[in-house]
Amino acid sequence: MGRAVTVATCALNQWALDFEGNLQRIVRSIDIAKSKGARYRLGPELEICGYGCSDHYYESDTLLHSFQVLAKLLESPATQDIICDVGMPILHRNVRYNCRVIFLNKKILLIRPKISLANAGNYRELRWFTPWNKARHVEEYFLPRIIQEVTGQETVPFGDAVLATKDTCLGTEICEELWAPNSPHIEMGLDGVEIFTNSSGSHHVLRKAHTRVDLVNSATAKNGGIYILANQKGCDGDRLYYDGCAMISMNGETVAQGSQFSLDDVEVLVATLDLEDVRSYRAEISSRNLAASKVNPYPRIKVNFALSCSDDVAVPTCMPIQWRHHSPEEEISLGPACWLWDYLRRSKQAGFLLPLSGGIDSSATACIVYSMCHQVCLAVKNGNADVLADARKIVNDETYVPEDPREFCKRIFTTCYMASENSSQDTCNRAKLLAEQIGSYHINLNIDAAVKAIVGIFSMVTGRTPHFSVYGGSSRENLALQNVQARIRMVLAYLFAQLTLWTRGMPGGLLVLGSANVDESLRGYLTKYDCSSADINPIGGISKTDLKNFIQYCIENFQLTALRSIMSAPPTAELEPLVDGQVAQTDEADMGMTYAELSIYGKLRKIAKAGPYSMFCKLINMWKEICTPREVASKVKHFFRMYSVNRHKMTTLTPAYHAENYSPDDNRFDLRPFLYNTTWSWQFRCIDKQVNAL
Numbered sequence: 001m002g003r004a005v006t007v008a009t010c011a012l013n014q015w016a017l018d019f020e021g022n023l024q025r026i027v028r029s030i031d032i033a034k035s036k037g038a039r040y041r042l043g044p045e046l047e048i049c050g051y052g053c054s055d056h057y058y059e060s061d062t063l064l065h066s067f068q069v070l071a072k073l074l075e076s077p078a079t080q081d082i083i084c085d086v087g088m089p090i091l092h093r094n095v096r097y098n099c100r101v102i103f104l105n106k107k108i109l110l111i112r113p114k115i116s117l118a119n120a121g122n123y124r125e126l127r128w129f130t131p132w133n134k135a136r137h138v139e140e141y142f143l144p145r146i147i148q149e150v151t152g153q154e155t156v157p158f159g160d161a162v163l164a165t166k167d168t169c170l171g172t173e174i175c176e177e178l179w180a181p182n183s184p185h186i187e188m189g190l191d192g193v194e195i196f197t198n199s200s201g202s203h204h205v206l207r208k209a210h211t212r213v214d215l216v217n218s219a220t221a222k223n224g225g226i227y228i229l230a231n232q233k234g235c236d237g238d239r240l241y242y243d244g245c246a247m248i249s250m251n252g253e254t255v256a257q258g259s260q261f262s263l264d265d266v267e268v269l270v271a272t273l274d275l276e277d278v279r280s281y282r283a284e285i286s287s288r289n290l291a292a293s294k295v296n297p298y299p300r301i302k303v304n305f306a307l308s309c310s311d312d313v314a315v316p317t318c319m320p321i322q323w324r325h326h327s328p329e330e331e332i333s334l335g336p337a338c339w340l341w342d343y344l345r346r347s348k349q350a351g352f353l354l355p356l357s358g359g360i361d362s363s364a365t366a367c368i369v370y371s372m373c374h375q376v377c378l379a380v381k382n383g384n385a386d387v388l389a390d391a392r393k394i395v396n397d398e399t400y401v402p403e404d405p406r407e408f409c410k411r412i413f414t415t416c417y418m419a420s421e422n423s424s425q426d427t428c429n430r431a432k433l434l435a436e437q438i439g440s441y442h443i444n445l446n447i448d449a450a451v452k453a454i455v456g457i458f459s460m461v462t463g464r465t466p467h468f469s470v471y472g473g474s475s476r477e478n479l480a481l482q483n484v485q486a487r488i489r490m491v492l493a494y495l496f497a498q499l500t501l502w503t504r505g506m507p508g509g510l511l512v513l514g515s516a517n518v519d520e521s522l523r524g525y526l527t528k529y530d531c532s533s534a535d536i537n538p539i540g541g542i543s544k545t546d547l548k549n550f551i552q553y554c555i556e557n558f559q560l561t562a563l564r565s566i567m568s569a570p571p572t573a574e575l576e577p578l579v580d581g582q583v584a585q586t587d588e589a590d591m592g593m594t595y596a597e598l599s600i601y602g603k604l605r606k607i608a609k610a611g612p613y614s615m616f617c618k619l620i621n622m623w624k625e626i627c628t629p630r631e632v633a634s635k636v637k638h639f640f641r642m643y644s645v646n647r648h649k650m651t652t653l654t655p656a657y658h659a660e661n662y663s664p665d666d667n668r669f670d671l672r673p674f675l676y677n678t679t680w681s682w683q684f685r686c687i688d689k690q691v692n693a694l
C-alpha cells in the first residue's frame with residue numbers, strides 16, 4: 001500500500017572548518033541510515049562546514065570547501081537511493097544564506113534557505129546570513145561548475161518550497177524556525193505536508209532540553225504529522241556544547257529519542273511510521289481542516305521516489321515512548337565532561353592540570369574530569385573505536401586500553417595544592433583525599449618563598465612593606481597581599497602544566513583548568529589573572545547552588561566520600577592570615593552577599609533584563625517576608641556597585657562552558673560596557689524615592 005515510511009535523523013559531532021572530518025561523519029551517518037532501511041536522512045544545521053565558523057562565513061574559502069564536500073557527497077555510492085538533506089552556506093545573487101541542500105541520486109532536488117535566523121544569546125546569524133523573506137517563492141540557482149559536472153544540472157530550485165514524493169510530502173524547518181511564533185510547520189501542515197524536518201545547531205543550557213522536546217511534540221499535536229529533528233553535538237570550537245537530543249515525533253508523541261550527552265561522534269535514529277496514522281489523526285480535527293481549505297499553497301517539487309515500499313502491510317512501525325530527561329546534576333556531570341573530552345582530544349594535549357584548593361568549586365571541576373574518565377572507559381567498553389584511538393594518542397601508548405577511570409585519571413589529570421602560610425591543614429587534607437579517591441597525580445607545594453620574593457622586590461624599590469589588616473595594614477595593603485598570592489598560583493599552574501610531564505618522562509603538556517563559578521564572575525569576586533585565568537573552565541557557567549547539588553550527586557554516584565567534608569566547610573579564599581590556626585575569612589562575608597542572593601541578582605539582571613530600579617521593584621515583593629524596602633535597596637545598590645566596579649574582569653575571563661542563561665560571559669553572550677559610572681546616581685536616586693514613599 002505504501003504507507004510505512006522509514007526515515008533517519010542524526011546527531012553529529014562536527015567541528016568548525018574540519019571539512020575532512022565532517023565529510024567522514026556525514027557519510028558514516030548515511031551508511032548507518034541506509035543499513036537500517038531508511039529512505040530519507042536528515043543532518044544537523046550547517047553540518048558540512050560546522051555550525052561555529054563565525055566570521056569564517058565571510059570567507060570565500062568556506063563556501064568553496066563546502067561545495068567541494070557537497071560534490072564528494074553527490075558522487076559517493078553511500079548517497080544513492082536515499083534522499084539526503086545536508087546543511088551548508090550558499091551565496092545566491094551575492095547574498096549569503098544558511099541553507100539545506102536536498103538531493104537524490106546525484107541530482108539536487110531543492111536548496112532551501114533559512115527563513116528565521118537565530119540572533120539572541122550566543123547566536124549571531126544575522127551577522128553572517130540574510131533570512132529568506134520571499135514566502136512560498138522559488139528562484140533558479142545557478143550551480144557552480146564543480147557541482148554541474150557531477151549532477152549534469154545547470155540550475156536547481158532555490159527558495160521556500162516542499163517536496164512531493166510518490167507517497168507523501170516533506171517540508172523543511174531550520175532550527176530557529178521551530179522556536180518562532182509563526183513557525184513554517186503550521187501552514188505547511190495545513191497545506192498537506194505530512195513530514196516536517198528540522199536541522200538544528202542548538203546548544204546545551206541547564207534545564208533546557210524539555211523545552212525543545214515540548215516544542216517538537218506540540219508542533220504535531222495540534223496539526224498532526226511526523227516531525228524529525230537533527231542536532232549537532234559536542235564542542236565544535238568554542239564555549240558551547242551542542243547537546244544532540246535528535247528525535248522523531250508523531251502526532252504529539254515521541255517515537256525515537258537520541259542521547260543528550262555521549263562520546264559517539266555519529267548517532268543515527270531510524271523510525272518506521274505509518275502515514276495513515278497522520279491522515280486519520282488529522283481527519284477528525286475540523287478546525288484544522290477548515291483552516292486548510294483557505295491556506296495559500298506551497299510550491300511543490302515533484303520527486304520520483306517513495307519513502308515506503310508497495311508491500312508494507314507486515315512492516316512493524318514504531319510506538320510512542322516516554323522521554324527520559326536528565327536531572328540538573330546529571331547534566332553537570334555529563335555535559336562539561338563531554339566538552340572537556342572534545343577539547344582535550346582536538347587540542348592534542350596530554351591532559352589537564354587543576355589547582356585544587358579543597359573548596360567546592362575546584363573539587364567540582366575535579367569531579368567533572370573524573371566523570372569524563374568514566375565516560376571514556378564506558379565508551380571503550382561499549383566498543384567505541386574513535387574514543388579508544390583518541391585515548392591512545394593522548395597517553396602516547398598505541399596498546400593502551402582505558403578500563404579503570406581512576407587509572408586513566410592518573411595518566412591524564414594532575415592536581416596541585418598550592419599552600420601558603422594562610423592555608424589551613426583542613427583544606428590541604430581535603431584536596432589530598434579527593435585526589436586519592438579520583439586517582440589524579442597530586443602535587444603539594446608551598447608558595448610562601450615566591451610571595452616573599454615578590455613583596456621583597458616591592459619593598460626594596462619603594463622602601464615600604466605592606467601588611468595585612470589584622471597586622472595594622474590598610475584595606476589597600478590587605479587586598480594587594482591577597483592578590484599577590486592568587487597571581488603567583490596562576491604563574492605556577494602554567495609552569496607545572498608545561499613541565500610536570502617532562503619531569504615524569506612523559507611527552508606533551510597539560511591544559512590548565514579554571515574553577516570560578518558563574519556567581520563569582522558576576523560579582524567579580526576573583527583576582528584578575530589568578531587561578532581563574534586558565535585555558536578553559538568547565539564550571540564557569542554554573543551557579544554555586546547547582547555545584548553544591550552536583551557535589552552531593554558525586555558523593556552518592558561516585559562514592560567520593562572526601563566530598564562530605566568539602567560540602568560542610570564554609571567557602572573561603574584562604575588569602576588572609578589564619579586566626580589560632582583556623583580560617584577567619586569566608587567568601588560570603590567578603591562579598592557582602594550570599595551565593596543564593598547572587599544567583600537571584602544574576603537571573604534578574606540578565607534573564608529579566610532588570611536594571612537597578614527594576615531589580616529593586618521586583619525584590620521588594622520577592623523578599624517582603626525577610627527584608628524591609630530599605631534593606632532591599634541597600635542590597636541592590638551594593639550588588640550593582642560591586643558588579644560595575646569589577647565588570648572589567650569579564651574581558652579576560654577564561655573561556656567557560658556555557659550552561660546558564662545568566663552567564664556574564666563578555667565574549668558573545670552578555671555584551672556590556674566594562675567602564676561604568678559606579679555611583680549609578682540617577683538609578684539609585686529613583687530607588688531612594690521609592691523607599692521613602694513606601
